[in-house]
Amino acid sequence: MGPLEGIKVIEIAGIGPGPFCAMVLADLGADVIRVDRAERVPASFPDRPAGDLLTRNRPNIGVDLKNPDGIELVLKMVESADAIIEGFRPGVMERLGLGPDVCLKRNPKLVYGRMTGWGQEGPMAKASGHDINYIALSGALHAIGREGEAPVPPLNLVGDFGGGGMLLALGVVAALVERGKSGQGQVVDAAMVDGAALLMAMFYGSFAAGAQIDDRGLNMLDTGTHFYNTYETKDGKYISLGSIEPQFYAELMEKTGLDKEQIPAQMDRNGWRDLKKKFAELFKTKTRDEWDAIMLGSDICYAPVLSLAEAPDHPHNKHRSTFVEVGGVKQPAPAPRFSRTPGTIHKAPSHAGQDTNTALKAWGWSDAEVAKLREAGAIK
DSSP states (O other): OOTTTTOEEEEEOOSTHHHHHHHHHHHTTOEEEEEEEGGGOOSSOOSSOOSOGGGTTSOEEEEOTTSHHHHHHHHHHHHHOSEEEEOOOTTHHHHHTOOHHHHHHHOTTOEEEEEESSOSSSTTTTSOOOHHHHHHHHTTGGGSSOTTSOOOOOTTIIIIIIIIIIHHHHHHHHHHHHHHHHOOOEEEEEEHHHHHHHHTHHHHHHHHTTOSOSSTTSSTTTTOSSSEEEEEOTTSOEEEEEOOSHHHHHHHHHHHTOOGGGSOOTTOGGGHHHHHHHHHHHHTTSOHHHHHHHHTTSTTOEEEOOOTTTGGGSHHHHHHTOEEEETTEEEEOOSSOOSSSOOOOOSOOOOTTTTHHHHHHHTTOOHHHHHHHHHTTSBO
């Protein structure tokens, strides 16, 4: 029922950003089929769903991509697909016989989405890497961390998911929109180093204007200030502040009981270090719940720092159903929200190859054709 209902997508199984992109598309209604490696298909399937939430909302088929019949199966699927996404190093899909030239020859309207760390060309294109390396080369990692300390990897949110999978999903949808005008498919080259750099656009602009210092922990949004930071509370938990605007800062002063006339001006960089120490001492005088009672819901720009166990049960998140439970697992709900065609979670994650029979039949293969493919070792 989502806005992408009727769009058929083939996902060549990978890790991280590729599955995230496929999850986003499937959450929003696309008919995504995950082509997994036949060697990963277990002899028998556990009763419980697979544990990887990134593989929810779509069937999983086991295909031997070293078998010519397995390759032909995927190419036949390409003929009726709107898009295909893959996350291998440059040249791998070409060697398999599933490169963009071959696929676009089968289906000139196909959108071919490619997800890599370094991009399809360049001096590092074929080197191995992970999120931490891609965001390091983009300048993003250097900027994240506290003064005098090493850069802090922000999980793998900036490279894999924000700069990678999310931008690949946007690229695929944008290419589908353009296809509606031109009638032609194209290749989408999504590189995590490019995406991470794009996410840093505001900071590169601030740096060029002289407003951003090229050292971490000394700027407004990187823990350099006392009013945009996290602080430990009396019970060992943490709260977050984002009181940037003058009116929000004034309310922060009021709620904490501090006299802004007796301390350095808010934007006086020379006072930030001392004020961070002062705030650290202040917030340790009460528990997190006590600070919630004083500040939560005000215009201070305040929120408690919740753990993974706590966040799904917060009243605001419960009211908006930000988290849902599927297959006994609490997980983030589809986003963003749509007024007429909401995204849904209709299927728990599958194990590799668990849906081979039903998924192929749904894509148009007969029982006899599925049996023939199995006999040939093309599927499992």
